[in-house]
Amino acid sequence: MTKNKLPTENTIRRSCFICGSTQGPVFLDRTMDVLGVGRQRMAYRACEGCGLVLQDPAVPHDTMLTYYQNYSNYTNAGRDGAPSERKTFIVEDQLKYVAGKKTVPGKAFQVGCSDGYTLSRFKAGGWQVFGCDPSASAIDIGRKQWRVEARPGDFESYVPDTGETYDLFILTHVLEHIYDPVEALRKAASMLNDDGIILVEVPLLTDPEHLIEGYFTFEHINYFSHASLTNLLQISGFSLITEIEDDYETDQYPVQRLLAQKSDRKKKPLLNDFKWSQKVLADFEVWERNQWQARLDKALARKDPEQSIVIWAGGLHTSQLFYYTEIAEQTAIEAIVDNDSQKWGKCVHGVTVISPDTYWKSHQDTPILISSRASEQEIASSLREKGVEDGKILTLYDPDPV
Numbered sequence: 406m407t408k409n410k411l412p413t414e415n416t417i418r419r420s421c422f423i424c425g426s427t428q429g430p431v432f433l434d435r436t437m438d439v440l441g442v443g444r445q446r447m448a449y450r451a452c453e454g455c456g457l458v459l460q461d462p463a464v465p466h467d468t469m470l471t472y473y474q475n476y477s478n479y480t481n482a483g484r485d486g487a488p489s490e491r492k493t494f495i496v497e498d499q500l501k502y503v504a505g506k507k508t509v510p511g512k513a514f515q516v517g518c519s520d521g522y523t524l525s526r527f528k529a530g531g532w533q534v535f536g537c538d539p540s541a542s543a544i545d546i547g548r549k550q551w552r553v554e555a556r557p558g559d560f561e562s563y564v565p566d567t568g569e570t571y572d573l574f575i576l577t578h579v580l581e582h583i584y585d586p587v588e589a590l591r592k593a594a595s596m597l598n599d600d601g602i603i604l605v606e607v608p609l610l611t612d613p614e615h616l617i618e619g620y621f622t623f624e625h626i627n628y629f630s631h632a633s634l635t636n637l638l639q640i641s642g643f644s645l646i647t648e649i650e651d652d653y654e655t656d657q658y659p660v661q662r663l664l665a666q667k668s669d670r671k672k673k674p675l676l677n678d679f680k681w682s683q684k685v686l687a688d689f690e691v692w693e694r695n696q697w698q699a700r701l702d703k704a705l706a707r708k709d710p711e712q713s714i715v716i717w718a719g720g721l722h723t724s725q726l727f728y729y730t731e732i733a734e735q736t737a738i739e740a741i742v743d744n745d746s747q748k749w750g751k752c753v754h755g756v757t758v759i760s761p762d763t764y765w766k767s768h769q770d771t772p773i774l775i776s777s778r779a780s781e782q783e784i785a786s787s788l789r790e791k792g793v794e795d796g797k798i799l800t801l802y803d804p805d806p807v
């Protein structure tokens with residue numbers, strides 16, 4: 406495949422935020438077209454000094470912020486703002502997990518609180534809640550729908566008020582997005598009461614057989630293994646209280662959840678799993694290359710070869726689909742359909758994003774390729790409810806829907 410014909414886009418280099426090294430082999434070097442921010446180059450380096458896997462060369466911080474502020478789809482537009490069943494389950498589980506250590510609710514701060522749903526559940530559990538998020542529209546939803554207040558902006562530029570302290574920091578699925586997690590955790594520590602704790606959840610880097618296509622992605626700039634999480638907590642001034650690994654019984658990837666507290670314990674030498682993480686990246690790169698095209702071929706074989714398609718969802722999965730497969734050459738694509746109004750009129754790989762209404766009005770008979778892993782089932786059932794026949798719903802992960 407020759408997909409990197411255009412000039413190399415703007416990237417930044419990152420030194421390892423754990424050990425400071427800039428050395429180590431780079432894998433999965435790719436340039437893909439991302440809705441709203443155009444062609445972006447990124448690659449993934451295994452740090453020779455400690456084994457951390459990080460995006461390097463990486464997408465610049467301001468580009469990432471533009472993406473989060475305008476196009477990040479964490480606001481559940483397709484469900485009228487309602488959380489998914491899985492999300493509801495996970496948040497209740499997090500609440501219980503925290504209650505195991507903090508029996509009396511106090512003040513909680515969530516970094517990257519998105520539409521405020523998580524904080525609304527903590528609030529219902531007796532916590533006083535606050536947070537920040539780069540997406541002003543997500544914060545607006547939080548205020549209106551969940552009565553949760555938060556400050557717009559990323560945590561890196563958050564300046565706390567005098568005396569603003571908390572008993573709990575919620576950092577779920579956020580450390581993998583932050584350019585300097587050490588600085589973020591140190592800031593959290595400085596805003597945390599002495600007996601305060603942090604709740605952390607991150608995708609866990611494991612052996613490739615537990616990872617999925619698209620695992621190394623635009624938005625995730627850090628990939629933590631057990632070793633690099635241990636190192637991160639230690640150099641940021643935390644010690645582990647308890648941890649648990651969970652895949653939530655989905656076909657996603659393993660997730661590490663933990664509670665930690667402030668600690669001034671004497672520092673131990675850093676762990677180094679470089680040999681292992683280098684092998685993970687090398688093996689994954691070979692495996693992934695073949696996976697995408699095979700899935701697409703199977704999905705497209707279920708329609709008439711002459712028929713064009715629409716792609717349902719204009720997120721990063723669609724950027725990856727264009728990058729990893731020959732989809733643009735294999736079939737005519739009439740449009741990309743997305744529930745999120747912020748995306749309408751924008752393009753991915755030259756294909757325009759339209760609203761579901763426009764689809765029902767003008768493309769009704771066109772087969773739909775669902776381009777989402779996490780929400781494939783949910784989108785398929787909502788399409789079936791709208792009366793779309795099974796034969797017109799093309800899925801990548803569940804090739805034979807009932």
Ligand SMILES: [Zn+2]
Nearest residue numbers: 421424452455
């Ligand atoms: Zn390192």
